[in-house]
Amino acid sequence: MLSEAVRLAVGVLVVLFPGFSILVVTGVRERLWLAGLSAPLTTGFVLLLSLFTGVTGIRFGLLTAVIALVVVLLVLGGVRWLVRRRRPAAEPVEPAEDPRLRTLTGRAGLVAQVLGALIAVAGVGLGVRMWHKGLGSWQTPTQEHDTVTHAVLTAFTHFTGKAAPWQVLPIDVIHDTNVQFYPPGFTGICALITDIFGDTMLSLNLATVAFTVVVLPLSVAALTAAVLRHGRLGRGWVELAAGVAALVSVQLYRPGIAFAHDGGVLPNAAAMTLMPGLVAVMLVIGKRNWGRAVLVGVAAAGAFNLHPSALTSVALTTVAAMIGLLFTKAGRLAFVRALLPLVLAGVVAVVLIIPDVLALLRLGNGSVVDAPANIRGSQLGASFELVARLPYGGYFDPSGTMGQLVLGLLGLAGVVAAVLSRRAWPLLTAWLFWATVMVSFHYSPNSGFGAMIGRYYYRVANRLDTHVYLLIPVLAGVLFVALGLLVVAVQKRNPVPARFRPAVAYGLIVVLLGALTVTSFRGYMNTGALSLSQRYAAPQFVRYDAADDAAAKWLHEHAAPGETILNNANDGSTLLYVDYDLPILNIVPDGHSPIQDNITLLAMFNYYPEDPEVQSILRAKNVRWVYVDTSAPTVGTDGHHWTGKLTYSLAPGLSRLQGLPGLTKEFSSGTVSVYRLDLPQTPPRG
Numbered sequence: 001m002l003s004e005a006v007r008l009a010v011g012v013l014v015v016l017f018p019g020f021s022i023l024v025v026t027g028v029r030e031r032l033w034l035a036g037l038s039a040p041l042t043t044g045f046v047l048l049l050s051l052f053t054g055v056t057g058i059r060f061g062l063l064t065a066v067i068a069l070v071v072v073l074l075v076l077g078g079v080r081w082l083v084r085r086r087r088p089a090a091e092p093v094e095p096a097e098d099p100r101l102r103t104l105t106g107r108a109g110l111v112a113q114v115l116g117a118l119i120a121v122a123g124v125g126l127g128v129r130m131w132h133k134g135l136g137s138w139q140t141p142t143q144e145h146d147t148v149t150h151a152v153l154t155a156f157t158h159f160t161g162k163a164a165p166w167q168v169l170p171i172d173v174i175h176d177t178n179v180q181f182y183p184p185g186f187t188g189i190c191a192l193i194t195d196i197f198g199d200t201m202l203s204l205n206l207a208t209v210a211f212t213v214v215v216l217p218l219s220v221a222a223l224t225a226a227v228l229r230h231g232r233l234g235r236g237w238v239e240l241a242a243g244v245a246a247l248v249s250v251q252l253y254r255p256g257i258a259f260a261h262d263g264g265v266l267p268n269a270a271a272m273t274l275m276p277g278l279v280a281v282m283l284v285i286g287k288r289n290w291g292r293a294v295l296v297g298v299a300a301a302g303a304f305n306l307h308p309s310a311l312t313s314v315a316l317t318t319v320a321a322m323i324g325l326l327f328t329k330a331g332r333l334a335f336v337r338a339l340l341p342l343v344l345a346g347v348v349a350v351v352l353i354i355p356d357v358l359a360l361l362r363l364g365n366g367s368v369v370d371a372p373a374n375i376r377g378s379q380l381g382a383s384f385e386l387v388a389r390l391p392y393g394g395y396f397d398p399s400g401t402m403g404q405l406v407l408g409l410l411g412l413a414g415v416v417a418a419v420l421s422r423r424a425w426p427l428l429t430a431w432l433f434w435a436t437v438m439v440s441f442h443y444s445p446n447s448g449f450g451a452m453i454g455r456y457y458y459r460v461a462n463r464l465d466t467h468v469y470l471l472i473p474v475l476a477g478v479l480f481v482a483l484g485l486l487v488v489a490v491q492k493r494n495p496v497p498a499r500f501r502p503a504v505a506y507g508l509i510v511v512l513l514g515a516l517t518v519t520s521f522r523g524y525m526n527t528g529a530l531s532l533s534q535r536y537a538a539p540q541f542v543r544y545d546a547a548d549d550a551a552a553k554w555l556h557e558h559a560a561p562g563e564t565i566l567n568n569a570n571d572g573s574t575l576l577y578v579d580y581d582l583p584i585l586n587i588v589p590d591g592h593s594p595i596q597d598n599i600t601l602l603a604m605f606n607y608y609p610e611d612p613e614v615q616s617i618l619r620a621k622n623v624r625w626v627y628v629d630t631s632a633p634t635v636g637t638d639g640h641h642w643t644g645k646l647t648y649s650l651a652p653g654l655s656r657l658q659g660l661p662g663l664t665k666e667f668s669s670g671t672v673s674v675y676r677l678d679l680p681q682t683p684p685r686g
Helices: 004-025 031-056 062-086 106-135 146-160 185-197 200-230 237-249 256-261 266-284 290-306 309-325 329-352 354-363 380-389 405-421 425-443 449-457 461-489 498-533 546-558 572-580 596-607 612-620
Strands: 170-172 177-179 564-566 623-629 663-669 672-677
Touching: 004 031, 004 062, 004 185, 004 200, 004 290, 031 062, 031 185, 031 200, 031 266, 031 290, 031 329, 062 185, 106 200, 106 237, 106 498, 146 185, 146 200, 146 266, 146 572, 185 200, 185 266, 185 290, 200 237, 200 256, 200 266, 200 329, 200 425, 200 461, 200 572, 237 461, 237 498, 256 266, 256 461, 256 498, 266 290, 266 309, 266 329, 266 461, 290 309, 290 329, 309 329, 309 425, 309 449, 309 461, 329 354, 380 405, 380 425, 405 425, 405 461, 405 498, 425 449, 425 461, 449 461, 461 498, 546 572, 546 623, 546 663, 546 672, 572 623, 596 612
Parallel strands: 564 623
Antiparallel strands: 170 177, 623 672, 663 672
């Protein structure tokens, strides 16, 4: 049996390797680009693969992905070789390091680089430990409702080899019909991992942890490096700041932990982790970097394929950050040089997301811009306070009394350091933009500037506030390096010899970071693990349990091919399809469905002895089994539910089944029962 560490390593490899290998083959060697663009480029590769397989009918899967990646690498390598052969004297795309950058040279520089890497690795290790503690095992299923959709869609892609935007998600998985749009990028990656391990729930967890604990630290490290490059800092200082940012990023409650706890919105959390890295490469893209611009465009489209809001996040943050470039002469020059490559990247991204957009417009049910805000407005002073207090909120902390105050203050101190050092203007303007959005939204969630931006995030405070959280690690990196620079630069009345000052600066950074880690950060990680455990290791409510596993296994052994299973997707019955590809009728947890016959069965199945309409539906769908879990958790509805209620749990039609003619209980375990349905030969008269 593979160890947990090896399983996670495989998941990380699937998320990072395709993008990393494409960058290397195309000649990109700079660590900033490798850290910031590898994962986004993987999502772009998965998007292109899904479009290709969707058009050609070739199966989307691990084998196809491997063959496609090899072909892409060979083509890109060949193109690069031809270009270099024809233009051997051309100016290299990768410019030499700016001689005006303030760097740490010699042994001091090497120590700083190693120290930064060790801090980053320690952060990743702490993040893995926190998530594993909260999950108990990488195979533990989450009990949240959105992950029902993610699991079904991952299994659908795994079983059918379909992953194009216009192919997923079919509400009727039996006949692959009634397709409704759901962004397929995240579940496409999960399906590739499922092809390796054969376990959908395991693949969802591995992908989630890979994005939140590995990709996010790399992403914020890349943005830190990009900001400091424009701040005229180079080797040594950049690695130290990036390492600090990576470690701080795993403490953040948002996006990963919060989104997993409140609804299980895993694709949105994964997409958010890509934002800092994409912004980073856009900030440093140079004049005539056309090849890199195309790669950035592909990566941005891939992020959109994970979750459409990602492109809005990247675009707004990039624009806000580039405004910061205008504060200096060198920044203005970089701004001008980046414009045309960024236009090309935007064009590539827009072209590649057309299939997603068309599928969304044709198949989507409603629009995010129509959603009302999920919070009430607060006083202006209280709204400003949120930027520092960073409350957990949501279902974990409904009163908002808990928070990550130290992280908030660390971010504000980073803002002060950015202002005083005048080395991080792009970061400062980006933070000011999102802080303004956050304050405005909490003050007036349904009107005003914050509400206007919030339209693209379902007007959900949790999702909108995440942008401020994602900039805090970068601000922390700037703060710690500013302290180090202060120690090294102090000339008057400094008893420390100049050659020892870098060592003193390193010591100060390590001591401060270590003190934070064993005190406040330790508390945040324990709280994060507790929050995760409420949906995984020690769930507060149960959708999947051992009884569902046993019932799914029993039905797999006893249901004949073609026999359909009536189920309520709000319980653990979706495991029948996810684990065994058994034909279930319902996959929507709140019982709402565009298939009216399915709603009729959920509402009125127990009337089948005397209702000819219900019997007609049962015969047409060949329903021979009924799966009932009497302890289905409660989920909220959209306010227009067929039950007339704001919550939904057990379907009315699946209650009071004892004694109904032709219905025999064949299996029972815990609160789960499986009935065999034998309809009478002659339907009742209408």
